Each structure stands twice: as structure tokens, then as C-alpha cells.
Amino acid sequence: MHRRARCNQKQLAKTIHHKSSLLIALFERIHAQHDREEQHERIQHFKHTFIYLIVCALSIFFFRIHIQIYNALVGPFHLNHDQFVTYLQIYNQNLSSTRSRWFSLNEEYLQVEVGEGNVESNQDQSLYIYDDEYTRENILASLYRVRESIIVNSLYPNRLYIKFPGLKQRHSRIYHSYRFQAFTIRTLRCIVRHLQVPLREYSTWFEKSLYLRVIDERYKQNETFFNAIVIPSCGILIGYLYRPKGELAYFPYSRIVYQFRSYDVGFDASYPYYPNTAFILGGIIFVWLFVKSLFYLILYLLHRVFPSKLVIKSNVQLHLKELGIESLQVLNNHLLATSNENVYDHRLFLILDQQYLIMFNIDLNEHNPSMLRQFYTQLPFIGISISSIIKVGNDGFLINDNKKQKWIPFPAINRTMGDNKAEWLHNHMMLINKEYQQRWYDEKRLAREQARIQAQKELEAIRFEALVREEEWRQAVHYGNDLERMWERVTSASPRYITRFRLNNHHQVTSFQTDVLASTCSVCLEKFEIGQTYACWPCEGQHMFHYACMLDVLRAKNTCPLCRHSVEAASLPDRDIVLRLMLQRLFSRVAI
Ligand SMILES: [Zn+2]
Ligand SMILES: [Zn+2]
Known part of the structure; x- marks a missing residue:
């Protein structure tokens, strides 16, 4: 069963080559994979932001920002007398709430109907905040007490102060956004009365709208009057509840300073x-x-709703253009037209008509998402001109790319054995590319030549060492026991020097060297003759001897017989060692 499945897979792999849209299908799969992932990402983004949105909405509700929105859009909250008492009690119990204009989170803009005559009108009973407490000219704010008994009792022993702006303050001259329609007719009547509308006029008004029109009109005519007189008289307050704790205020006709305490409540x-x-x-x-x-x-x-269509990306198009192939479809047809012997493992395609090698980095039949994902940005295949391939190695090949050599690795396949891309490609290249073939033979020849030179060098080294041994042996035989010579520090040239001399210094006297022919060898005192080998001492005078004569000299001494120039000497034992040996020899003779 299992084996059959594998067998089927193999057959499938063989037949896939003959499917009509081999390459296009691969690109479509890559594209679809990318699309799926993008969609997934979008929905994830949506989910996350939506969760944040919910959290944000909840926190807005928690911090009562909706009240701010209400205040901003509709205007102040309206509280009638009874509602205000309840509100005040709740506020009073919550001692910790302090006001800060920028960071308070539950500040509510209120419009309160305290009622006519309920705000203290006696100025002696009120407190004042001055710009300069000594001159007391510029009043910044005045704090009026509320004397209405229900409010006073509900707060007792605490007190409620209403903080009005001083007459020179800008706030006392502006139109406040009251919602007058929320007030009772009684309060509205109080307002119009204070605005000096004659009683005979408004006594017949039963509709609030009639009041509103007049109030609005007159308020806009004289805001200062309305703010200073009508608001405290009729007990219509607009502002915020707050804790005046720590503020300093003064009674008007005494020097007594009043400092608000933590339990005082203010209405600003x-x-x-x-x-x-x-x-x-x-x-x-x-x-x-x-x-x-x-x-x-x-x-x-x-x-x-509109799935995106397959778009051939610019890097693929550019690569096709470089290869001189018009479109992906054309390449697809080329691949399909390639005969089986020119295809290796659905990875390497030799397109002989076009002289191209197409190498796939991905299996043409790949369905694995992680592989498909990888090749959305990377090129799934590369095309290489067959003539640019210089050399095939075990895990890739060398190409000539714009006069630069570039190594192209074979795609990695998880296969333990039986992958012979290199061998396959090499064999094909040998058949189809004459240059490649020539290069390969040349390279082989060169390698052989190099091996030969190497072997020769090794042989020469062996020979050299043998000659050195010979010279060493010779010196040991001739001078090894000559302690007097050692004592005098007379020495031969070193065996290595002599060996080098023997291998290199062969010159023959020619008939043109008239000056040489005229001179004599100062060792054997005979003239140089044509055809004899000679050598020169490496001294300044370049003194010249017969080759054999000079060799004899070097074996005996390391100095030039004419100018005493010395060459590399054979090693000598130290003088004290020589002395000890001499003494030993002397004593042994005496003993005999
Ligand atoms: Zn000579
Ligand atoms: Zn010399």
C-alpha cells in the first residue's frame, strides 16, 4: 500500500513535466500563498486594533469621558435644587477628588438651579481674593456663601462657597452657555424681573420660549450686568464643583485671612x-x-471580493529579459519542449535551442507553504547561458558573468544519496559545449604538467641532500680528527655550500674569452684552455679557478686563495671542547 503510494508519486513526478502550465502553475501557487498570508495578516491587524478599540471605549466610559463629550456638544449638565443636594452629598463624601484643570478625569460642567435669594447677598459675609491684598483694589474673585437651609444642612458642618469672578476679570464679561430651557418658570421669572422686564409684560407668559428669547437678547446686550447681578440673585450657577483647600481669602473690612480647609466645598x-x-x-x-x-x-x-490576479514580479521579468525570453509563457513552452535526456530531476533544464541552462531552486511540484513563501521575493529559477559555464564542481558551477567569475551553487535537496547533478551537467557540457570541453582537457593537461614538475623538484631535493651527506662524510674522513686544524680555526666551506657549487657552477671556457685564455689558475698554476670548466669565487675580484681546483679549495678551506674572502663555513666545535679533546688524547698517549 505504502510502496504503491510512493510509486504513484514517482509516476506523478515523471508526468508533471508534460503538464501544460508547469511553470505558470508554480507561480500561481507562490502568488496564492502570498495572498493567503497577506489576508491573514490583515485580519490579524483588524482583530488587534478592534480589541484596542473596545478597551479604549471601555476606558472612555470608565473615566467618564462621555460626560466631557456631552459637555462639549450639548452644554452643561442641568441640576435642579434637589438633584444638586444629592450630587453635593456624593461629592462631599468623596474627599479625595481635587481639581486640576488638565488632568482631572471626571470634572463635570454643571448648571445648577439653587433658587432665588439662596446665595448670600450680604457682602460683609463674603470672602474676597485680591490681586494685591494691601491695596485691595483689584478683586480676582469673590466667594459667596450659600444660605439655603437644605443645602447648608446637607453639608453641615462643611460649607459651600460660590466663587464668582471679579468685575475686572474677563470671565465676568462673557456670555455663558446656559441652557435656560432647563430652568423652571419661577427661576425664569426671577431672571426677567432682574432684567427689568415690566411685570405686566411677562405675567401673561406661560411658554418658556417667550422667556428664553428675551433673556437671550438682554444677556447679549449686557453680559457684565447679567453675570454680576442676575446670576447670584436668582441662584443660577454655571461652573464646576471643586475643593478650595489651601486657597487664601479675605473678609472685606478686616485684615483677617481665611484659609480654606479640606472639608470646604467650592463651586467655581x-x-x-x-x-x-x-x-x-x-x-x-x-x-x-x-x-x-x-x-x-x-x-x-x-x-x-476581488482576489488579486497573478502578477509576474519585476525581478522575474527582468531576469527573463536578460535571458532574451519574452514572457513566462514562452519559457514555460521551452521547458515543456525540452526532451527528457536534457532534464535532470525537474531542476536542471538544458534548453539547447536557446543555449540556456534553467536551474530551479524550488521543486516545480512544490506545495509546501513555507517553501512557496520563500520564493515570493526570491527568484524561483535562474537562467544561465550555456557558453558562460566555465567549470562544474561538486556542489555548483562557475560561470563567467560580465568578465567576473561567479559561483552558482546547486539548489539544496534533502536527499541522502543518488544526487549526481554535477556529473550529469559535466557530461552534458562535454557534449554540447566545445569550449567547455577544450577548457576541461587543457586543465587536465596542466594538472599533469604541474604534477611532473613537482615530482622533479622532489627528486632534485633528494639528490641535493645525498650530495650534502657525501660532503659531510668527506670532511669527517679528512679533517674529523685534525684537532690542531680545529684549534687554528681552519675550516672547509660548508657541505651545503659545496653541494650548491657542484650543482650550479659549470662554465666552459670559449674561444671568445681571450682575457680568460690569457690568465692562469692560481691553484694549479696552469693556463685556462678552451673547453675546460672553470668557476669564479664570489669575491670582489671574481677570482677565477679551474672548476676542479676550486672544488678542492672549498673542500679544504672556506677562503679565496687570492684575497681571503670567506664563504659559508662548515661548523667547528668550540675551542674549549677542542682543548679538552687534545688533553684527553695527550693523556691517553702518556698512559700507554
Ligand atoms: Zn687549476
Ligand atoms: Zn678572491
């Missing part, structure tokens, strides 16, 4: 609504995450 009506930093940051992050997740989702859906 002296600064306008600012969107909170946290709100802005949260909003930006939220919008960004929303856009991002939407972007990935749309991208994913678009690719799902």
Missing part, C-alpha cells in the same frame, strides 16, 4: 468650560483606532 463659577486633555487624547486614540480597524477590515473584504 469663575472659569469657563475647557475640553479636558484626557478627553482630547482619548478622542484622538479612539478615532485613530477606529479608522485603522476600519481600514484593515475594508482592505480584507476588498481582497476577499
Whole structure:
């Protein structure tokens, strides 16, 4: 069963060569794999950003940023008297909440209906914050107490102060974004009364809209009056609850300083609504995450509905152009037209018509995603002109690429044995490329020649050493026991020097060397004759002797007989050793 399956696989591998879109199919698989992975990535991106979006939304809710949004879009929260009392009690219990304009997370912009006459109007009872406490000219803010009994009792023993801006402050001159329609008719009547609308006019108004129009109109005519008189008188407050702890304030007609304590509660009506930093940051992050997740989702859906078509990438196209092949389809046809003996293992294709070798780095039948992934960016195949192949090695081949030599490795295949790409390619190259064949033979010849030279060198070295031994032996026989000679430091030339001399210094006297023919050898005192071999001492005078005469001299002494120039000497024992030997010899004679 198992064997049959493997057998089928082999047959499949053989027949795949004859499928019509061998190469195109491979590219399509690579492309599809890449597409799948990109889609996966997109959906992952979407998932992650969506999770962040949820977290962001939850944290926005947790930090009550929705209140900020409400404040920014709709205006202040409206609280009537009873709601305010409840709110105040909750706020009062939570002592830790302190105000900071930039980092508070739950600051709520409130519009409170305390009611007419409930804010202290007696200025002696109020506290003031001055720009300069000595001159007391510029009032920055005034703090009015609330005297309405339910509010006072609900906070007791703590007190609630309303902080209004001083008359010279900018905030006292601006139009506040009240939502007047939230107030009761009673409060609205109080407002119009203080705006000096005659009673006979408004006594018949039962619709809030009638009040709103007049109030809005008059408020815009004189904001300062409205802010300074109408707001405290009718008890319509707009601002924030806060803890005035640590602030210093003064009574108007005494030097007594009042420092607010931790349990005092303030209602700050002296600064306008600012969107909170946290709100802005949260909003930006939220919008960004929303856009991002939407972007990935749309991208994913678009690719799902319109799957991308196979695009031959520019590196493949460029490579085909270099090879002079018009398109992938043409190459595909070339591959299919290649006969079986010119294909090795579906990896190497010799396209003889075009004189190209196409080598695949991936199996043409590959389905493994990790392999397909790799070849999205890499070239799945390379094409090489057959004429540029210089040499085939065991794991690749050398090519001539624009006058530069380049090593192209064979694709790695997980196969333990029986992979003979190198042999196959070499054999084919020998058949189809005359240059390759010639180069290969030349190389072989050169290698043989080099081997021969090497062998000769080795032989010469052996011969040299043999001659050295011979000279050493000769010196030992002649002078080995001559202690007097050693004592006098007389020595032969070294055996190596003599050997070199014997091997190299052969010159023959010719008839043209008239000066040589006129001179005599100063060793044997005979004239040089044509055909005799001679040699020169390497001294300044280049003194000339018969070859045999000079050899005799070197074997006896290391100095030139004429000028005493010395050449490399044979080694001598130290004088004290020589002396000891002499003494030994003397004593042994005496003993005999
Ligand atoms: Zn001579
Ligand atoms: Zn000399």
C-alpha cells in the first residue's frame, strides 16, 4: 500500500513535466500563498486594533469621558435644587477628588438651579481674593456663601462657597452657555424681573420660549450686568464643583485671612468650560483606532471580493529579459519542449535551442507553504547561458558573468544519496559545449604538467641532500680528527655550500674569452684552455679557478686563495671542547 503510494508519486513526478502550465502553475501557487498570508495578516491587524478599540471605549466610559463629550456638544449638565443636594452629598463624601484643570478625569460642567435669594447677598459675609491684598483694589474673585437651609444642612458642618469672578476679570464679561430651557418658570421669572422686564409684560407668559428669547437678547446686550447681578440673585450657577483647600481669602473690612480647609466645598463659577486633555487624547486614540480597524477590515473584504490576479514580479521579468525570453509563457513552452535526456530531476533544464541552462531552486511540484513563501521575493529559477559555464564542481558551477567569475551553487535537496547533478551537467557540457570541453582537457593537461614538475623538484631535493651527506662524510674522513686544524680555526666551506657549487657552477671556457685564455689558475698554476670548466669565487675580484681546483679549495678551506674572502663555513666545535679533546688524547698517549 505504502510502496504503491510512493510509486504513484514517482509516476506523478515523471508526468508533471508534460503538464501544460508547469511553470505558470508554480507561480500561481507562490502568488496564492502570498495572498493567503497577506489576508491573514490583515485580519490579524483588524482583530488587534478592534480589541484596542473596545478597551479604549471601555476606558472612555470608565473615566467618564462621555460626560466631557456631552459637555462639549450639548452644554452643561442641568441640576435642579434637589438633584444638586444629592450630587453635593456624593461629592462631599468623596474627599479625595481635587481639581486640576488638565488632568482631572471626571470634572463635570454643571448648571445648577439653587433658587432665588439662596446665595448670600450680604457682602460683609463674603470672602474676597485680591490681586494685591494691601491695596485691595483689584478683586480676582469673590466667594459667596450659600444660605439655603437644605443645602447648608446637607453639608453641615462643611460649607459651600460660590466663587464668582471679579468685575475686572474677563470671565465676568462673557456670555455663558446656559441652557435656560432647563430652568423652571419661577427661576425664569426671577431672571426677567432682574432684567427689568415690566411685570405686566411677562405675567401673561406661560411658554418658556417667550422667556428664553428675551433673556437671550438682554444677556447679549449686557453680559457684565447679567453675570454680576442676575446670576447670584436668582441662584443660577454655571461652573464646576471643586475643593478650595489651601486657597487664601479675605473678609472685606478686616485684615483677617481665611484659609480654606479640606472639608470646604467650592463651586467655581469663575472659569469657563475647557475640553479636558484626557478627553482630547482619548478622542484622538479612539478615532485613530477606529479608522485603522476600519481600514484593515475594508482592505480584507476588498481582497476577499476581488482576489488579486497573478502578477509576474519585476525581478522575474527582468531576469527573463536578460535571458532574451519574452514572457513566462514562452519559457514555460521551452521547458515543456525540452526532451527528457536534457532534464535532470525537474531542476536542471538544458534548453539547447536557446543555449540556456534553467536551474530551479524550488521543486516545480512544490506545495509546501513555507517553501512557496520563500520564493515570493526570491527568484524561483535562474537562467544561465550555456557558453558562460566555465567549470562544474561538486556542489555548483562557475560561470563567467560580465568578465567576473561567479559561483552558482546547486539548489539544496534533502536527499541522502543518488544526487549526481554535477556529473550529469559535466557530461552534458562535454557534449554540447566545445569550449567547455577544450577548457576541461587543457586543465587536465596542466594538472599533469604541474604534477611532473613537482615530482622533479622532489627528486632534485633528494639528490641535493645525498650530495650534502657525501660532503659531510668527506670532511669527517679528512679533517674529523685534525684537532690542531680545529684549534687554528681552519675550516672547509660548508657541505651545503659545496653541494650548491657542484650543482650550479659549470662554465666552459670559449674561444671568445681571450682575457680568460690569457690568465692562469692560481691553484694549479696552469693556463685556462678552451673547453675546460672553470668557476669564479664570489669575491670582489671574481677570482677565477679551474672548476676542479676550486672544488678542492672549498673542500679544504672556506677562503679565496687570492684575497681571503670567506664563504659559508662548515661548523667547528668550540675551542674549549677542542682543548679538552687534545688533553684527553695527550693523556691517553702518556698512559700507554
Ligand atoms: Zn687549476
Ligand atoms: Zn678572491
